[in-house]
Amino acid sequence: MGELLAALKRKGYEVIGPTLRDGAIVYDKVESAKDLPAGWTDEQEPGRYRLKRRDDEALFGYAVGPQSWKKYLHPADARLWSAERQGGTFRILNNEAQPKHPQAFLGVRACELAAIAVQDRVLLDDKYRDPIYEGRRAGAFTIAVQCTQSAATCFCASMGTGPRVQNGADLVLTELVGSKGHRFVAWANSDRGAEVLAELRMAPATEQDSKEADAAVAAAAGEQVRSIDTTGIKELLYQNFEHPRWDNVAARCLACANCTMVCPTCFCTTVEDVSDITGDHAERWRRWDSCFTQSFSYIHGGSVRTSTKSRYRQWMTHKLASWIDQFGSSGCVGCGRCITWCPVGIDITEEVRAIRKGGKNGNA
Amino acid sequence: METLEGIIAEHHFFAGLESYYTSLLTGCAANVRFAPGTYIFKEGEEANEFYLIRSGKVALEIFAPHRNPIVVETLGAGDILGWSWLLPPYIWKFHAHAVQDTRAIALDGKCLRTKCEENHDLGYEVLKRFAQIMEQRLEATRLQLLDVYASR
């Protein structure tokens, strides 16, 4: 692992990976293998996240932390441009900041790769493309690490996004810890991935190791206790706008927006125009926003979605249904973060099941 | 030359009415004309007739103290003016002010009321049609009340 990090540094990458902080696994700068959360795993339940010691020294022995890679690709605060007054007019200075070094993301899960692909579709492949995301995405080197265990809140298997990595990463690793020692089965999915691998001292993986890696990933899938049945889910949600379940979830939801912040595919932002005291210098900033806020749908004199019910319904319907019409796939990758980080433990998989019951197009 | 009966029978308000009834109605009808500025009826007066406007413009007005009359709605060709003749206490609730040279067919409401009491089938046909007018006016009035163009 140390060799991999060194190779990436030599190629000019700033490595971002899992670190331990504040009782959680947080993506931050990784200088050496010592910064990785060796021997830690996570216990996740609706509204609950705890780290627990493992009885081995696995570096990637957890599922997912509260953040996702959108923290780096689609940053929470970004200056779009600044402007200066000049004579009677003004000039725009297009000086959006890009990170100083290209970044290498270490420890990208299959669900996270799927989420990045979802955001690629939204921010790069639609009518207009986002230059900030484009710049960061082009430079980003991804090292995927396949999950060999699932948290109780994971449901990527039912969403078809994991835990097996299909494509999209530069390098794919599977960590094996056991009697035969701590090792990684690795392969490259891209040319620049192959270049990095070529610099490492590696032995070709034995058939046994490959089998063990496959089995570990399959076991992770088998462990999952949650799922969403996505059959006809678009019509189901479109046709059940008035389902009584929305009132039920509205009574619990605090509209705290945690789910949108931890969700790896949520992309909504707002713009803020600021100027300094002299009034000669103005800037436009882009910040993360959430459809759960009261002002998100504000138009002259009032908001369209004033009730928590309407906002929860909007979020879930968009994520699971409208997204399909808009972008050709579901917006949900089954990472389970919204379930874990909801303070009242609302479980999106349970909500879908409840709407199928007694709804139109559902089971009576 | 168009006959009164012909005009009544062709009017969309009376569409579908059996010719026996249109004849009955014609018996209660007369051609009338109002010069611009005339008040066709005033709030508080006894309501004994209603009008099929053939041309011109009539403003429904209401007076408030210390103010000039407020126009609540304007009616024109093809509209039915007046339904207070149909239901007790048979008193007009608004002024009807002909703001242009207005031609109409006046129908004797009192006469028609009596005929409706005698012939409930006719009564039902008349009430059905007036109910529709009232519904349309109510819907339009509610929209007006919403003041949709105001800035909040």
Added chain:
Amino acid sequence: MAGTITTNPMLPQPYLVREVAKETPDTFSLRLEPEAGANGRSFQPGQFSMLWVFGIGELPISISGDPALHDRLVYTVRSVGQATHSLVNQRVGDSVGVRGPFGASWPIEAARGRDVIVVAGGIGLAPLRPVIYQVLQNRKDYGRLVILYGGRSPRDLLYRKELATWARHRENQVLVTVDYGGLSWRGHVGVVTTLFKYARLEPHRSVAMVCGPEIMMRFVMRELITQGLSRDDIYLSMERNMKCAVGLCGHCQYGPYFICKDGPIFRYEQMRPLLEKYEL
């Protein structure tokens, strides 16, 4: 980058305010022109721009001017809050940032050879005025033009002089009504749907374009269907909260549609399942 003309949809281009004309007590039309040496931009009727007042904020405003004139952009703005207030208080010679034009346009192509029915309420006449200009300047390409316009009161009516001019042509039918008549108003009083009984329509060869408060548009839709128009021949302009205008910030979503890039103009057939949904 400074000083160059930008076609980046994220960056405002400075435009000079050439005229601020008062239309009603709270509504003003701004005529903007590009700075010396900069190219103007063309637009399609129904499109909007994002107008930026230095350091204050940005607003989506429909372009209300003549699409045949490429050297200027005209916007009719109603002052209802801080941002619109600062916009209408710009003086001749000030600079306003312009992004765009954005959005889908009114179906002026699909309407060729057919009668055009324009139904507007309040400030809704502003995004429809470019359609009226288009039809009047290409008279042979279109059938009759019927304009049905409703406002709150006589002094809140937009473009009164132009309405009178348009009414003078025999192939045009212009009907105006107000909710509250006031003292000297001799015209129609009542909501805009009450004008339909006076309109001479041939529903099967008509295309209707509707813009106004959402409640008004819902009632007008019903009336147009009652008059015999097909749902595919009726278009409306929708409005939601907008921040980026390029479909990336997520604010303007209405069901599966992004108002800024899929709209703001939609066919009634697309909107029908959504219009009745409360708090969508």
